[in-house]
Amino acid sequence: xxxxxxxxxxxxxxxxxxxxxxxxxxxxxxxxxxxxxxxxxxxxxxxxxxxxxxxxxxxxxxxxxxxxxxxxxxxxxxxxxxxxxxxxxxxxxxxxxxxxxxxxxxxxxxxxxxxxxxxxxxxxxxxxxxxxxxxxxxxxxxxxxxxxxxxxxxxxxxxxxxxxxxxxxxxxxxxxxxxxxxxxxxxxxxxxxxxxxxxxxxxxxxxxxxxxxxxxxxxxxxxxxxxxxxxxxxxxxxxxxxxxxxxxxxxxxxxxxxxxxxxxxxxxxxxxxxxxxxxxxxxxxxxxxxxxxxx
Amino acid sequence: xxxxxxxxxxxxxxxxxxxxxxxxxxxxxxxxxxxxxxxxxxxxxxxxxxxxxxxxxxxxxxxxxxxxxxxxxxxxxxxxxxxxxxxxxxxxxxxxxxxxxxxxxxxxxxxxxxxxxxxxxxxxxxxxxxxxxxxxxxxxxxxxxxxxxxxxxxxxxxxxxxxxxxxxxxxxxxxxxxxxxxxxxxxxxxxxxxxxxxxxxxxxxxxxxxxxxxxxxxxxxxxxxxxxxxxxxxxxxxxxxxxxxxxxxxxxxxxxxxxxxxxxxxxxxxxxxxxxxxxxxxxxxxxxxxxxxxxxxxxxxxxxxxxxxxxxxxxxxxxxxxxxxxxxxxxxxxxxxxxxxxxxxxxxxxxxxxxxxxxxxxxxxxxxxxxxxxxxxxxxxxxxxxxxxxxxxxxxxxxxxxxxxxxxxxxxxxxxxxxxxxxxxxx
Numbered sequence: 001x002x003x004x005x006x007x008x009x010x011x012x013x014x015x016x017x018x019x020x021x022x023x024x025x026x027x028x029x030x031x032x033x034x035x036x037x038x039x040x041x042x043x044x045x046x047x048x049x050x051x052x053x054x055x056x057x058x059x060x061x062x063x064x065x066x067x068x069x070x071x072x073x074x075x076x077x078x079x080x081x082x083x084x085x086x087x088x089x090x091x092x093x094x095x096x097x098x099x100x101x102x103x104x105x106x107x108x109x110x111x112x113x114x115x116x117x118x119x120x121x122x123x124x125x126x127x128x129x130x131x132x133x134x135x136x137x138x139x140x141x142x143x144x145x146x147x148x149x150x151x152x153x154x155x156x157x158x159x160x161x162x163x164x165x166x167x168x169x170x171x172x173x174x175x176x177x178x179x180x181x182x183x184x185x186x187x188x189x190x191x192x193x194x195x196x197x198x199x200x201x202x203x204x205x206x207x208x209x210x211x212x213x214x215x216x217x218x219x220x221x222x223x224x225x226x227x228x229x230x231x232x233x234x235x236x237x238x239x240x241x242x243x244x245x246x247x248x249x250x251x252x253x254x255x256x257x258x259x260x261x262x263x264x265x266x267x268x269x270x271x272x273x274x275x276x277x278x279x280x281x282x283x284x285x286x287x288x289x290x291x292x293x294x295x
Numbered sequence: 296x297x298x299x300x301x302x303x304x305x306x307x308x309x310x311x312x313x314x315x316x317x318x319x320x321x322x323x324x325x326x327x328x329x330x331x332x333x334x335x336x337x338x339x340x341x342x343x344x345x346x347x348x349x350x351x352x353x354x355x356x357x358x359x360x361x362x363x364x365x366x367x368x369x370x371x372x373x374x375x376x377x378x379x380x381x382x383x384x385x386x387x388x389x390x391x392x393x394x395x396x397x398x399x400x401x402x403x404x405x406x407x408x409x410x411x412x413x414x415x416x417x418x419x420x421x422x423x424x425x426x427x428x429x430x431x432x433x434x435x436x437x438x439x440x441x442x443x444x445x446x447x448x449x450x451x452x453x454x455x456x457x458x459x460x461x462x463x464x465x466x467x468x469x470x471x472x473x474x475x476x477x478x479x480x481x482x483x484x485x486x487x488x489x490x491x492x493x494x495x496x497x498x499x500x501x502x503x504x505x506x507x508x509x510x511x512x513x514x515x516x517x518x519x520x521x522x523x524x525x526x527x528x529x530x531x532x533x534x535x536x537x538x539x540x541x542x543x544x545x546x547x548x549x550x551x552x553x554x555x556x557x558x559x560x561x562x563x564x565x566x567x568x569x570x571x572x573x574x575x576x577x578x579x580x581x582x583x584x585x586x587x588x589x590x591x592x593x594x595x596x597x598x599x600x601x602x603x604x605x606x607x608x609x610x611x612x613x614x615x616x617x618x619x620x621x622x623x624x625x626x627x628x629x630x631x632x633x634x635x636x637x638x639x640x641x642x643x644x645x646x647x648x649x650x651x652x653x654x655x656x657x658x659x660x661x662x663x664x665x666x667x668x669x670x671x672x673x674x675x676x677x678x679x680x681x682x683x684x685x686x687x688x689x690x691x692x693x694x695x696x697x698x699x700x701x702x703x704x705x706x707x708x709x710x711x712x713x714x715x716x717x718x719x720x721x722x
């Protein structure tokens with residue numbers, strides 16, 4: 001089943017590179033086995049809901065709750081889910097949305113972080129403190145105010161309207177500033193001696209060195225906005241602007257009860273791009289995370 | 296300050312619109328939730344299209360807004376930002392909340408002609424209980440329901456019960472349920488006698504039991520609750536005994552959304568749930584089933600439920616008038632009958648049951664008349680100021696009892712204390 005390899009990163013320890021001496025901190029023997037077993041157990045627990053979703057999605061409604069391996073496989077749940085809402089359009093909307101947000105966050109975050117990390121301008125301390133304050137505020141608290149702003153800008157029910165409140169990301173600015181601070185000032189100075197302008201220094205020195213952070217941050221940002229629900233629900237009214245999560249709602253159940261088979265099919269369908277993306281690039285992601293220090 | 300200027304500005308702009316609109320149509324948006332599955336959005340779109348053809352001066356934009364709760368969140372957010380949808384379908388029980396937020400207008404001003412008055416007077420009185428307060432009408436019944444008992448005739452026959460005779464009293468219900476529960480030698484249950492779902496609308500189910508025990512949960516003004524009355528505790532005791540004493544009801548929480556599926560799969564022989572499920576069960580059941588009024592305790596009874604049309608306060612008079620005309624058009628007897636047949640909700644007016652389509656339907660499927668007949672015994676659904684918070688306090692305590700972490704009397708005292716605290720400012 002496609003869910004199993006997912007357990008990979010948690011279960012499989014990468015084979016230790018051939019070293020002259022074994023690391024004194026690596027557990028050995030019994031403890032190593034125990035640790036492995038624990039990891040497998042946790043991974044299994046984690047993957048169970050996904051396995052159930054896969055099971056339910058490929059079987060008829062009457063077999064959803066019966067674990068009979070001979071039960072006939074079917075794709076009809078996917079067909080029914082696909083027909084229940086214009087998912088092709090929702091996919092497009094979500095992709096445009098996460099791209100727009102991430103592009104905005106990268107541009108604004110890089111410029112702001114560079115300024116905070118390397119320039120000493122009047123009020124920089126206060127400005128950075130304000131950015132940090134934004135980290136403390138749940139975006140949900142601002143929903144009414146954001147909605148009012150969007151309606152004044154005439155952006156209610158548009159994709160930019162969903163994206164705009166998230167484009168200046170305090171987390172992104174903070175993360176990039178910390179990364180830029182760790183880059184040796186000597187590289188910066190050397191480039192300036194060679195005659196590079198500020199923008200060139202940023203693009204040639206800082207951005208390439210911070211690449212793992214961009215990758216890690218990109219994953220966090222894209223998966224967050226791929227799954228975000230409340231704000232898009234409130235600010236969108238039409239099929240042309242709604243992202244996948246809001247589109248999924250037609251299965252919200254209500255008075256006719258819940259059809260697990262179709263819900264699981266729809267959920268798998270909408271989360272598939274993220275899952276596949278993660279499986280393909282898992283090594284890069286895990287490494288980026290280790291380097292960037294985000295957990 | 297600038298907010299007020301902005302509102303004043305937008306109001307002025309909005310007032311200027313009708314003048315501009317003399318040539319063009321009056322436009323308004325209509326938010327509705329769907330509690331009955333995806334295809335219904337197409338039905339509503341087609342209604343809006345039909346209405347537009349008959350009324351070229353008005354353009355309705357229907358917006359599917361999710362569940363009832365999500366629709367309420369959307370409508371209130373938009374209301375607080377000054378641009379709410381003119382017409383929305385919201386839970387009738389949120390009436391006090393909407394009035395307190397100054398989000399909706401009373402509808403009496405729109406009812407002008409004698410024909411209007413006859414139409415308004417024809418809605419079932421049980422539905423108007425949650426639509427009127429202090430002599431004013433704030434909502435028009437649209438997708439309304441009561442709780443009914445569904446029973447699986449095949450399983451009744453297997454258990455040696457008369458398949459045509461549903462339980463009529465609490466005692467009978469408890470006795471039938473005992474016989475309908477199937478256990479293997481180890482005591483594992485393969486088929487439950489009954490399911491009364493306890494998530495989502497747990498307060499609604501408890502209200503049904505409380506009514507049958509002869510109590511009401513709240514006063515008509517919506518500022519006082521009676522959760523700790525002996526009858527309410529007795530009702531909750533009856534419910535929890537099914538699970539914990541006679542073990543004929545699944546232990547713990549029973550999910551609202553999966554109860555119909557359990558019934559369709561024969562995992563439960565009876566279920567208590569909304570009439571809004573009728574068409575779903577009728578389409579998908581592969582066995583004979585019956586629909587009955589809820590069994591009686593001291594009396595018969597069920598709360599009503601479901602959604603009303605409300606008209607927003609922050610809209611132009613022209614939009615409000617247009618929205619009212621659309622709501623009136625949607626509740627005409629033929630359309631109310633059609634909606635009832637398509638979904639299972641109760642036709643909202645007596646006239647709906649006088650239409651030819653409805654008469655044919657009832658002749659072929661008499662079970663559909665049960666919900667209407669039960670209206671005679673129905674009372675208003677629990678509805679108070681800050682309704683969502685009060686019902687949550689009650690719902691949480693019901694679940695605490697069913698999971699065995701609180702005794703019924705203690706839980707109801709806690710719920711009452713919480714409701715008192717929330718409602719005191721409104722008296």
